Amino acid sequence: LSRIRVAVQTDCKSVTIEIKALQLHHKPLAAGIVKEPLGMDDITLNIAITGESGSGKSTFVNAFRGISDEDEGAAPTGIVETTSEVTPYPHPEYRNVTLWDLPGIGTTKFTADKYLELVGFEKFDFFIIISAARFKENDVKLAQEIQRMKKKFYFVRSKIDNDINAERRKRDFSEERTLTTIREDCIQGVRGLGIKSPQVFLVSSFELHLYDFSLLHETLERELPELKRDALLFATPSFNLEIISKKKEAFKYFSTSTDDQFGFALVKEEINEAVLKNNQPAAAAKITELMMKEKNITLNIAITGESGAGKSTFVNALRGLSDDDEGAAPTGVTETTIEVTPYPHPNYPNVTLWDLPGIGSTKFPADKYLELVGFEKFDLFIIISATRFTENDVKLAQEIQRMKKKFYFVRSKIDNDINAERRKRNFSAERTLTKIREDCVKGLRDLGIESPQVFLVSSFELYLYDLPLLQQTLDRDLPGHKRDALLCAMPNINPEIIRKKKQALKSKVKYWATLSAAGAAVPVPGLSIAVDAAVLVGAVTHYVFAFGLDIPSLKRLSARTGVPYADLRAVIMSPLAAAEITTGLLLKVIVQLGAVAALIAAEEVCRWIPFIGIPIAMGLSFTTTYKILNLILDKLAEDAQRVFERALG
Template sequence: MGQLFSDTSKNEDCGDLESSFTAYFKINTESKIIPQETIDSIELHLTKGNIQEANSVIRDALKNIDNVPITIAVTGESGAGKSSFINALRGVEPEEEGAAEVGVVATTMRRTPYKHPKIQTLTLWDLPGIETVNFLPKDYLEKVNFQEYDFFIIVSATRFTKLELDLAKAIRFMKKNYYFVRTKVDLDLDNEKKCNSHTFDREKTLQQIRSMCVNTFSQNNMDAPQIFLISNSNLSDYDFPVLMDTLVKDLPAQKRHNFMLSLANITEPAIDRKHKSLQQAIWLEACKDALLATVPVVGILRDDVEKLKEKLNHYRVLFGVDDASLEVMAKDSQVPVEQLKKMIKSPYLLETEGKTTLGEKLLKYLERFSSATGGPLATGLYFRKTFYLQFLFLDTVTEDAKVLLRQI
């Protein structure tokens, strides 16, 4: 099954892997899922031929990525759409089991945690509304355990109030990031269109909403931050994709991976972002495996196939092209689920088509893979076939997600 390298070939292969590793992470700058200091440490060990040390750093980095918690606080005044925003981030319908309670009255009287249904390390906290006569930002933040959160999202459905601005000042003073989100802009546009049907200008109305928010800051002697105009019911419209891009860039590298995987498939760039993140995870696993001197095997063993099935199903769930997601999609779009299944390829990857075996599918993919990626991804000849199959699965699932997004 495996074979240890000789000392000479070990150093040669370690050098090849080091140059391949370095080249790969040079082309993944903004979306790195491990910190630069970790990358530098791995490269240093590889340069010196310290295989076990490099393997240990990669193993710890992967473990950290899988286990590091991401904790987001959502606050603002009651009725602003905090709970709806949390449901949207989690990809959960308001009436689904486990959804954040949505209502026209104050439904959140204490801070309430909501786990992401697919990414268990991601928790969104619905904080109590801040509209109270005796509101003191510092006391409020201490009461809701401000130190636990990676950042705060302050949600408003109108102009931002002095209470919300005072809260932002306190958050900044305590060295945490915050983001201002203006919700329900779709309702504002609808109302404006009804009232002024002949003169309605969508972009002009959006600019007026944004200006109204910005003016609140200047009136309170504050520099206006970036304000994200969103609709909780139409995530692909307005600034929601921009908000997600901003959060990804601001998060520490080791927290980006699971946060990116949690994002809904609302745009093709969002799908591509997931693909790049998972590709890095596969690459790191493959490097770790290569450092243990596992050489390619002639065939694909039964145990490999079972593990590959698990990986394929995992990718399908993350990209929303699994059977359960297809059922929901079919119901929402009023399209027969069989019609959706005919559009995609990933459910059938492990099936044989005529005389095409899994190994033959792999060879066809490798030809495309090598010509498309050229350098760093094509040089890892010591990677087991199962890792190349994971790349095949990931590419196929990614394309399936895009096909369904275009259709639906």
């Protein structure tokens, strides 16, 4: 028990990141949600983060966007210089808000006298100049040049947490006195170098809720034009109650036309609010509400095109089915789709692929096609052709565009083309694919589609060609909550999909652990913690389904690839894969992993969880369960990778 208590008090690199994700989480609004009411398609906010090498610019870029240094899309950080080019980092949800990580001023490549010219200063709305110590002559020269260009700049003294921790060892330590000393020293130094009335903001990128980050936000908000002010608000992490309150008011203001998506926004901010107020029951209730909303998310994908294009086979492949599996869309050499037919995903029935009749058939003429198929219920359209796209395909795309829906061109049966060309003496797969793509693009352009993108796909070999690129494009275009639904329903077509699934599932571990700790009823032998076993069974079952490690999914994969089920089962290591997840099985695994979790926690040296005293963060059940769920998730992701390599590698 004492060992676990030590673990809880010292665990934190990953726990801190995830608790912050809970406190700062604000993934609510996909770019398109806020854009329409605010006209934000035309509003960009470009923030330059600059300063000398080693000042913590990249970590600040990540923190400002609400992500950790280890997250996907994070600016790379390290003890050596990691920023060597001007690099844009769009906000993960508000793509028009971009933080630009600029190379350190005064490096060989970016000399101080030509710095602004080299980084392209004109595109930035304002500059944040960061230093981890006193500001230097180069920082001040840069500020003066920015001022001369009639742009705004702000001095940020970073890594304040390091200074506080260093001073804390002294007998007469006073945090307030330390902060005052640092601030006055920075101001005096900047003033001595020629800046009149400087303002310096003291910030810790790991603890945005402390020190001057809120004051920096208020200053930016006050000095930005109104529309850019709104963009800043939505993109700012929810680091205190005031920010949460402002966001909630904004969400309510715009929610009249986008209730569903803003509903997610409001619930997530209410979770943040409950955490900041130390209200564990309220946080648990709101997390339950959020999870119910996520469980009920629908994603409706229309698969259309002319007869014989391979639509039904594509519908089956995306759902992880062979054409002869139970529940598969019927396929054949004659037209098999004569009605609008829904095909729910076998593991995620709220994700539905709709097999639409061929456009231009007698019953579904091109001029009335969208009306007849009921276009309004679909989130997006995939237009498939097995040859060149036709005039009917283009008319359909233009009509979909007019209805403000998304569409994507897929050139199917690429395996047939490759096999046909393979017989030629000078065969080159790369040259063949380029020729097919260019031919399709030219045909679409000639028929009136500007800058078309065409995805080359084989429904029998999803892991080849452009399906991963199509998935990335859909991922970028869909609202956040529908994006996760698509990701979980996607077959494991490559290691990147498995990695993305793992990351998406990890982002929810804090919620599952909170619910388990809040409803703790079942004591775990030997660990001195209690858990809500039903909550954990639900979480782990979700992981197994998402990775395709349930028995039906593995058998379908076996049938589709020809690899015996026993061979797939042989590479699986976790007792939770290819098994029925029961309370008894899960508790056995938890007992086995509990000691490992404690040891991992005890060996990690890092900051303690922010907001000390929050019951959600401090509970022994929460912290241990959090770590155990992460370990289970890691093991299942490794199994998914091994199964992928055995089946398709």
